Amino acid sequence: MEKILMLGCDAIARGAVEAGISYASSYPGTPATQILEYIAKNSSVKAEWSVNEKVAYEVAYGVSLTGRRVLCSMKHVGLNVASDPFMTSAYLGIKGGFVLVLGDDPGAYSSQNEQDSRFYASFAKIPCLEPSDAQEAKDMTKLAFDISEELGLPVMIRSITRLLHCISPVTLENIKPEKEIKLEKNPEYLLAIPKNVVRLHSELNKKQEKIKKLLEKYEFNKIFSGKGKTGIIACGITYLYAKELGEDLPIFKISAYPVDEDLIKNFVKNLDEVVVLEEGYPFIESLVKKYCPNVKGKLSGDLPLEGELCVEPLLKLFGKIKSYTKNFPLIPRPPVLCPGCPHREFYKALNEAHPNFVTGDIGCYTLGANPPLKAIDTCLCMGASIGKASGISSQGIKRVAAVIGDSTFIHSGIPALINAVYNKSDILVCILDNSSVAMTGHQPTPAIGITAKGEETKKIDLVELCKACGADSVEVVDPYDKKSTFEAIKKGLNEPGVNVVIARRACILVAKKLKS
Structure with missing residues (x-):
């Protein structure tokens, strides 16, 4: 056995690998992003960046139905997106061990809220484990697969930014072999339809005492x-x-x-x-x-x-100190767009077009809300910009723009675009395509055709996708070409219908890598 220093994220990933997982799925989100990155780079386990957390959970559940072990990881707000399959999976149960890892973010270092995932575990009536250091994180994750299979339930690992992003000693152990595939049809337990639901709920309720006794057996508390x-x-x-x-x-x-x-x-x-x-x-x-x-x-x-x-x-x-300050005594430096960032040039052109209101989304481009740009008027959650813009325009307000990133658009912006078209909105949708999930560390997106493992795959064409959704016009611009960008934005704001402008230029930090 070898002892090394590991991030909490890496320790959780290593625990899953040691447990013999066959698959891992996730959507990038701080503080949990590095979990899947570790698995993709440091093991032979198949791993995927899913298009959003709901899909990540559903893929993981499908793997579990084959009898094999699977890890699904996401940040705390990601479970809001995945809550539909998450809640019902507790009713249906699992086959191969299924561990869901949540990265909570007290202090909102990189999040839009501070929600506590323990309530979700309680709501779904499944076990939740909460480690105190990286060694416990690895050991608990590994053990969670055994608990999952013994109970026939998903098991949650709830951790926080400070643990996931801090380094401490971890002892590595042997990796278990993958489980054999055993996919069986069992509609009485796998169909969440009215005739089964109440019975399945009753069986879940009966498992609660077994959960408590099992946790007591392992002496977690x-x-x-x-x-x-x-x-x-x-x-x-x-x-x-x-x-x-x-x-x-x-x-x-x-x-x-x-x-x-x-x-x-x-x-x-x-x-x-x-x-x-x-x-x-x-x-x-x-x-x-x-x-x-x-x-x-x-x-x-x-x-x-x-x-x-x-x-x-x-x-x-406890009287050990008289007072403390929440902030370090340093001049605050707000986060800013990187030097040469194409988003900055886009926002300059957008400001010059004078939209009446700009709805924003989650990503690097959210930094356009800060001075001196002050280009975004609202930010709610992933994929919300287009829906918010539709709601505002439905009240007769003209020249409303929605700004969304390429990955966020694929994550949850597509249904909103279809909804805007279907309900005859008059809005401009601006997709800032920088060829990566830049805010969380430049993970690949379906639009560039590279998987989490670095393998080439099919590219999603955003232009054709927007046309298929029914957009009235779709125009691609280079945000470094300020004149053409400004003209496209101005035209999109002034013309009726749902108009899309795709500002396409790779993130300055990955552009050279993509060319190579």
């Missing part, structure tokens, strides 16, 4: 004895924060959900006060309040409800 009448309940990485206090206090370390409430009762019964530490929402604190009248945490106001928790608020709570 442990009580560590200590001195004093103040105890700490620490979830995931916050266990390390608790240890940094340097106090010999009783600690209840939570690494798996659902939590056996008897463990909570046993832990708090001889304590005068309990401090609950968790990144995200007060998921466990709400539960602890049932058994202890004196609970300090997010709900009590002793710890912040928003942002990343980290160790400083805890140190202040």
Whole structure:
């Protein structure tokens, strides 16, 4: 066995490889992007960048039905997109081990919200494991496949940006062989139709006690004895924060959900006060309040409800420091478009065309909202720009533009474009095609014809795709050619119908690589 330093992302990926997975699927999204990248580059496992998280989950579920093990990874908001198949897959169950890895982002370092994926696991009634360091991340991921197969359910690994992007020692172990293919027809369990659903739901409910007993068997949730009448309940990485206090206090370390409430009762019964530490929402604190009248945490106001928790608020709570600042004492440097970025030139032309309103989307081009460009008026979620523009124009507002990236358009913009055409919108759709998923590290897209493994495949033609969706006009421009870009934008804003302008020039950081 070999011990090396690994990112949390890489450790999770390695755990899946060691477990003998046959496939991995994902859509790029910080902080979970590197999980699939590690598998694609460092193993023989088949891996794919799916067009969105819903498709990634469905592909993974299909692999599981063959009896083989599969990993699906995405960032927390990606599960919003994949929630439809996710929720129902718990009813139908799985065959080969199915592990879903979520990268939550407390502090919203690269996200539009701070949602807590533990609620999704609870909602779907499946197990959720939450590691505290990279070694646990690898070990839990590997073990999660066994748990998945024993329960016949998907298992969630919930981690956060700080763990996924930090490095710590990990011991590598042998890689298990792939499982044999065993695809069987079983419509009574695999068809989510009304005559089966209530029965399947009942069977899922009956599995809940088995889940709790299985998690208890593996001792994911442990009580560590200590001195004093103040105890700490620490979830995931916050266990390390608790240890940094340097106090010999009783600690209840939570690494798996659902939590056996008897463990909570046993832990708090001889304590005068309990401090609950968790990144995200007060998921466990709400539960602890049932058994202890004196609970300090997010709900009590002793710890912040928003942002990343980290160790400083805890140190202040225990009197180790008098105060702390959330920001480093440095002059803030907002994120900006890279020097030579084609998006900047596009936005200059867009501003000169004076649209009445510009709806934005998720990606590098969102940075066009910042000074000095100030070119975007709203940003909601992946693929929302076209729908928002349609809604605004439906109220009689003219010269509305939607800005969306090439990968985001393929992710979830295509249905919105069809909807805009079908409902007779008068909007300009601007697709900024920079030949990569640039914001998350220049992953390939279907529009450039390269897979996650670096293999050549068919290219998707965005022009023909937009025409097939019924767009009234489709024009391709080079954003470096400011005059033609401006004229195309001006024309698209002034003419009725759904008009598309594709601003095509590769990201400045990958252009040379694509040419080679």
